[in-house]
Amino acid sequence: MGRLFTTSVVGSWPRPPWLLAELRRKNKGEISYDEFSAIADEAVLLAVKYQEDAGIEVLTDGEQRRDNFYSFVADKLEGIKLMTVAEVMDFVEDSSRYEQLLRALDVPAFAIKSPVVVGPVKKKRPIALDELEFLRRHTKHEVKVTLPGPYMLTRASWIDPVSRAAYWNREELAREYVRLLREEIIQLRDAGASFIQLDEPTLTEVVYGEASKQTFMCAAIFSKIDPKEELNFATELINKTVKGIDGVRLGIHVCRGNWSTREEALLKGDYRPLIPYFQEMKVRQFVLEFATQRAGELSVFKDVSGIEELGLGVINPRVREVESPDSIVKKAEEAVKYFDPDKIFLNPDCGFGTFAESPVNTPKTAFQKLKNMVEAASILRKRYGG
Ligand SMILES: [Zn+2]
Incomplete structure (x- = not known):
C-alpha cells in the first residue's frame, strides 16, 4: 500500500503585492514576460517555503507567474489575444444583459479579460515546463503542475466570428489544444x-450554470450548450489529451468557481450528473471540492466503480475560519467509506489565489489551513495504520 492521505494543494497561492505591481507592468507591456518571470522567481520561493513549512507532500509553484489559471496561456501561445469584456462584446448581441449579469455575480473586471483565438495557435514558449524546471531546482518535494484542460481552453477561447479565420469550428481548435497539451x-x-492536473472547472457550469449564469468565464456565455453533448465533448478531449501517457499521475480538477468569497455568488450542485463522465475519463485522480456544502455529499460515490483516486477538498480556501484538524479528519472519514486511505489525497477545495488580483485569503491564513490539514493527515495515518 502506498502513502495514506497524501497532502497536496490545488494550485495557486496568494501573490505578494510587489509581484502584482510587476504583473501589471507586464500586462501593460512595460516589461517582458521573461523579465517578469525572473522577478516572479522570488515569489515562487515564498510560495514553496510556505507549503514546505506546512508539511505539504506534493506541492506547486503557487501559479505565481500566471495572472489566472487559464488566461496566462496568452503569454505562452501565439494566436491568442487577451480581450476585455468590452472588446468581446462588440461581437455579441445582448451586451447590456451580459454586463448586468457580471455585476450581479460579483465577477471582477480583471477576471473577465479572456483569451480569444485570433490566429493559428502555436507555442512561443512552453506552457508550464519553465515553471516546473524552476520549481524542481528549488524543492526536493514531489511537485504538481496544473494545466488548463482542453475543454475549458476550447470553450473559453473560440469566439465566433473572430476565431473562425484560423479555426472553422471549436472541434478544429480543440484538436490543436489536444496536440499542444499532450x-x-x-x-x-x-x-x-x-x-x-488538468483544470476543468467549467464542467460544473455545464451542468449547473443556468443560461443566465454562464459567466464563469467571459466567453462561456457565448456558447449555447447542451449539457450532454458538452460533457461528451469534454470527455473525448480529455481522453485524447492523455491517451497512452503513463509514468505520471494525471488528474482532473473540478470546482464551482473561486473568484468570490461570497459563497452565494458561486455555483451549487453535487457531482452526481458528472460521475458517469468521470468514469469514462482515463485519469487517475479527481481533485474535487467537498469542504463547501455547495459541492454536495460524498455519498454520490456509493456503488460507483472505475474512479481510482480522490483528491478530497477538506478546507475552504474562501473562508477566514481555519478548519480544525478534527473537522478535517471527520471529512476524510466520510471518504474512507468509498475510497481506500491510500487512494485519498487531502487538499483544499481550490486555489488560494485563482485570480491574481483577488486572492481569496491571506498567506498567513492559508498557511494555517494547510498546517491543520497536515496534522489531520497524521491523525488519520495513525488511525488507519500507515
Ligand atoms: Zn478550482
Missing part, C-alpha cells in the same frame, strides 16, 4: 513532474 504533459513528465 506534448507539454509528456515534457513535464520527462522533466520530473509527479502529478499533472
Whole structure:
C-alpha cells in the first residue's frame, strides 16, 4: 500500500503585492514576460517555503507567474489575444444583459479579460515546463503542475466570428489544444513532474450554470450548450489529451468557481450528473471540492466503480475560519467509506489565489489551513495504520 492521505494543494497561492505591481507592468507591456518571470522567481520561493513549512507532500509553484489559471496561456501561445469584456462584446448581441449579469455575480473586471483565438495557435514558449524546471531546482518535494484542460481552453477561447479565420469550428481548435497539451504533459513528465492536473472547472457550469449564469468565464456565455453533448465533448478531449501517457499521475480538477468569497455568488450542485463522465475519463485522480456544502455529499460515490483516486477538498480556501484538524479528519472519514486511505489525497477545495488580483485569503491564513490539514493527515495515518 502506498502513502495514506497524501497532502497536496490545488494550485495557486496568494501573490505578494510587489509581484502584482510587476504583473501589471507586464500586462501593460512595460516589461517582458521573461523579465517578469525572473522577478516572479522570488515569489515562487515564498510560495514553496510556505507549503514546505506546512508539511505539504506534493506541492506547486503557487501559479505565481500566471495572472489566472487559464488566461496566462496568452503569454505562452501565439494566436491568442487577451480581450476585455468590452472588446468581446462588440461581437455579441445582448451586451447590456451580459454586463448586468457580471455585476450581479460579483465577477471582477480583471477576471473577465479572456483569451480569444485570433490566429493559428502555436507555442512561443512552453506552457508550464519553465515553471516546473524552476520549481524542481528549488524543492526536493514531489511537485504538481496544473494545466488548463482542453475543454475549458476550447470553450473559453473560440469566439465566433473572430476565431473562425484560423479555426472553422471549436472541434478544429480543440484538436490543436489536444496536440499542444499532450506534448507539454509528456515534457513535464520527462522533466520530473509527479502529478499533472488538468483544470476543468467549467464542467460544473455545464451542468449547473443556468443560461443566465454562464459567466464563469467571459466567453462561456457565448456558447449555447447542451449539457450532454458538452460533457461528451469534454470527455473525448480529455481522453485524447492523455491517451497512452503513463509514468505520471494525471488528474482532473473540478470546482464551482473561486473568484468570490461570497459563497452565494458561486455555483451549487453535487457531482452526481458528472460521475458517469468521470468514469469514462482515463485519469487517475479527481481533485474535487467537498469542504463547501455547495459541492454536495460524498455519498454520490456509493456503488460507483472505475474512479481510482480522490483528491478530497477538506478546507475552504474562501473562508477566514481555519478548519480544525478534527473537522478535517471527520471529512476524510466520510471518504474512507468509498475510497481506500491510500487512494485519498487531502487538499483544499481550490486555489488560494485563482485570480491574481483577488486572492481569496491571506498567506498567513492559508498557511494555517494547510498546517491543520497536515496534522489531520497524521491523525488519520495513525488511525488507519500507515
Ligand atoms: Zn478550482
